[in-house]
Amino acid sequence: MNFHDALKACNLIAILRGITPAEAEPIGEAxxxxxxxxxxxxxxxPHPxxxxxxxxxxxxxxxLIGAGTVxxxxxxxxxxxxxxxxxxxxxANLSVIEASVAKGMVSLPGVATPTEAFAAIGAGATGVKAFPAEAIPPVVIKAWKAVLPREIPVLAVGGVTPENMKAFxxxxxxxxxxxxxxxKPGSDVATVAAKAKQFIEAMRAV
Structure with a gap:
């Protein structure tokens, strides 16, 4: 599965910050x-x-499985x-982007300005993540989309909830x-599964 197919199938990326190796498979399954x-x-x-x-x-x-905070x-x-x-x-560390591209990996750097976004795209980024999205409201994303290459997906990350997905x-x-x-660290599988379904429903609604 390539990145664009995965994003088309489900445009949500799970960020499992703080997960332990023992939790990884059951949470991933959910x-x-x-x-x-x-x-x-x-x-x-821990032991990422x-x-x-x-x-x-x-x-x-x-x-698609990967790492964050790289x-x-x-x-x-x-x-x-x-x-x-x-x-x-x-x-948007250009050396990280270039190293990722050289290995044929998906590169999703965080950006907060058009200058950073264009630099990241120039280095080969697959997409850019608007981070933190709490500080980059939908009106800013709309302005970015008017000038960034159409084929480059912009992902909103940081403070996203089922309620604000529609606006983004x-x-x-x-x-x-x-x-x-x-x-969150310590979340049980049932809690993650319930939240996962809630986000899927919100995604389908928009």
């Missing part, structure tokens, strides 16, 4: 059963590469070694990264 197709484990989680590798081995044929080219290489293929960053979608956001609203 998300995928609900219909989610892109999962990232931020690298400031073990979680990423477990998710990739178990679900890599059904979903800050260096060395970390890109470590993620690639797990077999995962998505690199998400909070910033109408502004041109192609998808959403969902963190604390879907998973």
């Amino acid at each position: 998300l995928i059963e609900a219909g989610w197709r892109i999962i990232e484990v931020p690298l400031n989680s 590469f073990k979680s990423i590798e477990a998710l990739q081995k178990r679900f890599g044929d059904r979903a 800050l260096t080219p060395a970390q890109v290489a470590d993620v690639a070694a797990t077999g995962a293929n998505v690199i998400v960053s909070p910033n 979608t109408e502004a041109g956001a192609a998808g959403f990264g969902i963190g604390g609203s879907i998973y």
